[in-house]
Amino acid sequence: MKPLLRIGLSSLLLVAIPVAAERAFLTHQAVDRVSVLDLEQEGKVLAKVDVSKAPVGVAIDSLRNRFYVTHPEMGKISVIDMTTYAVIDEIKTGGQPFGIVVDDSGKRQVFVSDWERNAILVINAESRLVVDILAVGENPAGLALDTKKRRLYVANRNSNTLSVLDADRPRQYAEVPTGKAPYAVSVSPDGNHIFVTSIQDDKLTVIDGQSYEVKATVETGMAPYGVDVTHDNSHVMVANQGSNDVWVFDVSTLKKLTQIPVGEMPESISLSSDGTQGFVTNWFSNDVSVINLETMQESSRWKVDESPRSLGRFLAD
Amino acid sequence: MNRWATTALVASQLLLSNAVFAHGPTPQKIDESVVIEAPIEAVWEKVSDFNAIADWHPSVESSVPTDEQGTRVLAFKDKGTITESLDELDADRHYLGYRLLEEDIEVFPVSFYSVSVELTESDAGTEMLWQGRFYRADTGNFPPEHYSDEAAVEAMTDFAQDGMNALKAELEGQK
Numbered sequence: 001m002k003p004l005l006r007i008g009l010s011s012l013l014l015v016a017i018p019v020a021a022e023r024a025f026l027t028h029q030a031v032d033r034v035s036v037l038d039l040e041q042e043g044k045v046l047a048k049v050d051v052s053k054a055p056v057g058v059a060i061d062s063l064r065n066r067f068y069v070t071h072p073e074m075g076k077i078s079v080i081d082m083t084t085y086a087v088i089d090e091i092k093t094g095g096q097p098f099g100i101v102v103d104d105s106g107k108r109q110v111f112v113s114d115w116e117r118n119a120i121l122v123i124n125a126e127s128r129l130v131v132d133i134l135a136v137g138e139n140p141a142g143l144a145l146d147t148k149k150r151r152l153y154v155a156n157r158n159s160n161t162l163s164v165l166d167a168d169r170p171r172q173y174a175e176v177p178t179g180k181a182p183y184a185v186s187v188s189p190d191g192n193h194i195f196v197t198s199i200q201d202d203k204l205t206v207i208d209g210q211s212y213e214v215k216a217t218v219e220t221g222m223a224p225y226g227v228d229v230t231h232d233n234s235h236v237m238v239a240n241q242g243s244n245d246v247w248v249f250d251v252s253t254l255k256k257l258t259q260i261p262v263g264e265m266p267e268s269i270s271l272s273s274d275g276t277q278g279f280v281t282n283w284f285s286n287d288v289s290v291i292n293l294e295t296m297q298e299s300s301r302w303k304v305d306e307s308p309r310s311l312g313r314f315l316a317d
Numbered sequence: 318m319n320r321w322a323t324t325a326l327v328a329s330q331l332l333l334s335n336a337v338f339a340h341g342p343t344p345q346k347i348d349e350s351v352v353i354e355a356p357i358e359a360v361w362e363k364v365s366d367f368n369a370i371a372d373w374h375p376s377v378e379s380s381v382p383t384d385e386q387g388t389r390v391l392a393f394k395d396k397g398t399i400t401e402s403l404d405e406l407d408a409d410r411h412y413l414g415y416r417l418l419e420e421d422i423e424v425f426p427v428s429f430y431s432v433s434v435e436l437t438e439s440d441a442g443t444e445m446l447w448q449g450r451f452y453r454a455d456t457g458n459f460p461p462e463h464y465s466d467e468a469a470v471e472a473m474t475d476f477a478q479d480g481m482n483a484l485k486a487e488l489e490g491q492k
Contacts, residue, residue: 029343054343072342073458096458098342115342116457222404222414223431241450242404242414242431265450284346284448307346 021272021315024279024288027055027069030307034058034069034078036085039277039315043288043302047085051078057311059100059110064125067316072096072115079128082316091128093121099143099311101152103167111152111167113140120154120165134170136163142184142196142311149191149209155182162196162205164212174212179203184268184311186236188229193251195236197224204238206254216254221247226269228278228313230293237291239266239280246280246289248296258296262289267308270315279315281308341428341456345466347449347473351481354442355488361411361436363484364445367403373487374480388418397424404431411436422454425476427469445484447477 023046024037034055036047055078057070065082068091077097079089096116102125103109112121114133120140122132137156144153145167154163155178162185164174179198186195187209194207202224206216222242229236229251236249239262246260246269263282271278271293278291286306292299353360363373368389371380379392387403400419405412416431430451437444451473454464462468 030345056342075458096342264448283344284348284450 021270021274021277021279021317023316024270025058025060025067025069025310025314025316026281026288026304026308027058027310027314028305028307029054029056029309031305033305034080035305035308037288037302037304039272039279042300043290043304045304048305049080049085049087051080051087052076052090056309057098057100057112058314059102059312060314060316061102061110061125062316063102063104063106068100068102068110070097070100070112070311072098077112077123089128091123091130093123093130095119095121097121099141099155101143101145101312103145103147105147105150107168109167111143111145113143113154115139115141115157118156120152132170134165136165137161137175141182144185144187144194146187146191146209151187151191153185153187153194153196155185155196157181157183160198162194162207176205176207176212176214178205178214179217183225184227186227186229188233188236188251189231190233192233193229193236195227195229195238197227197238199223199225199241202240202242204236204249218249218254218256221245221259225267226280228269228271230271231273231275235293237269237271237278239269241265241267241283244282246278246291260289260291260296260298262291262298263287263301268310268312268314270310270313272315273317281310281314283307283309341452343456343466344450344452345470345473347447347451347470347477349447349474349477349481351445351478351485352439352441352443353445353481353485353488357411357436357438357443359488360443360445360484361408363488364434364436365406365408365411365413367406367413367415370480373484374476375483376476376479393424397421399425417451422464426454426464426472428452428454428456430473445481447481449473449477
């Protein structure tokens with residue numbers, strides 16, 4: 001076989017087909033409920049699922065057609081079927097499970113931050129048992145997983161650091177200083193940049209994905225919470241809870257390009273993998289802002305149930 | 318490098334920490350409003366002076382600025398003090414936002430809050446909006462009743478309502 005042909009074939013095989021996000025999964029902490037929105041039908045509610053007390057974190061497990069929500073108040077995690085929306089199990093973790101992320105590589109693991117026990121819980125996605133507990137900084141909150149580089153990033157809220165862990169072995173590569181009260185973390189799809197919001201000093205810490213050194217610290221709006229990076233690695237977007245807006249930065253220059261007014265006290269932001277839309281949960285005003293990523297403007301705002309939070313990536317493609 | 322413990326399922330060691338943290342995993346909200354029959358600028362004059370709250374809020378005995386700019390120490394009658402810091406003061410929007418800087422849950426049973434007060438003109442005069450996001454005093458999973466979510470919501474609601482009602486009585490009485 002000629003080399004040229006091989007390159008052509010393999011590059012074809014490696015191209016991921018971008019798809020529009022289909023559904024959003026919202027945790028409503030105040031009313032013990034999860035709602036599922038159809039993103040192609042203007043946020044039509046497909047299901048309202050009553051769950052255990054005070055759900056916060058959410059993660060989609062597309063391999064197993066389930067999603068998980070964390071209940072820090074109860075020390076457990078609900079496992080919900082993505083087709084029937086039935087709660088099929090509850091995983092008892094103890095502590096205060098908060099942020100959650102699924103290993104999409106196919107390895108049977110789910111990572112959960114335990115706010116109270118200053119730990120990362122590793123859960124076997126098949127047996128649904130806690131198989132490891134790993135010590136990190138104080139009050140770990142947001143998580144991000146780079147499935148290709150096999151790294152787990154953990155924002156340690158009260159230590160003002162980001163832990164960089166190996167996703168396969170109990171090993172820590174670095175503990176990187178961040179701003180004050182780091183909350184959410186996002187890694188660019190190419191793995192080159194890690195972005196951490198810090199609530200109390202209104203900063204975005206930009207960390208190099210190779211050296212784990214702080215490349216820059218950028219001013220954000222007031223009380224930045226959620227952060228996500230566009231599919232083409234070009235823009236990073238931060239939801240500011242104190243100033244009720246989303247700030248958009250150019251990843252290469254780290255300059256602020258624009259700010260987008262959203263609902264009140266925005267919390268989490270997730271961008272669709274086809275690069276067309278972003279979604280923001282507005283905790284105080286009980287709505288979801290839809291952002292057109294071409295124009296970088298809010299295109300609509302959908303009324304939803306009480307106090308949507310959805311810490312984590314809350315879109316299913 | 319490999320400095321962290323893999324305490325596989327030996328959870329008992331980790332269960333020891335049951336400290337009260339300043340922030341927990343479950344925020345609560347209040348959304349209170351009062352209509353005051355007074356011009357918006359008259360209400361704003363009272364509200365915008367960050368250190369004048371003791372002049373109109375019945376629960377606050379004194380409000381003293383600290384060396385750090387934009388902070389105030391509130392003394393509650395026969396109880397003690399908490400410290401707040403101003404985040405934003407916007408005269409055009411008649412808006413101010415502040416947060417709890419140093420808590421004392423014996424004085425006020427909330428471990429952290431951020432509050433915004435906003436005025437808008439209405440037919441009757443001024444609508445005053447008082448909104449807050451906050452965490453209960455004991456953010457562990459087994460809080461005693463007086464440090465619970467309910468206690469925090471009650472304290473935050475009462476503080477907002479008592480303040481706005483006192484302001485209403487004072488400003489409407491001057492008509």
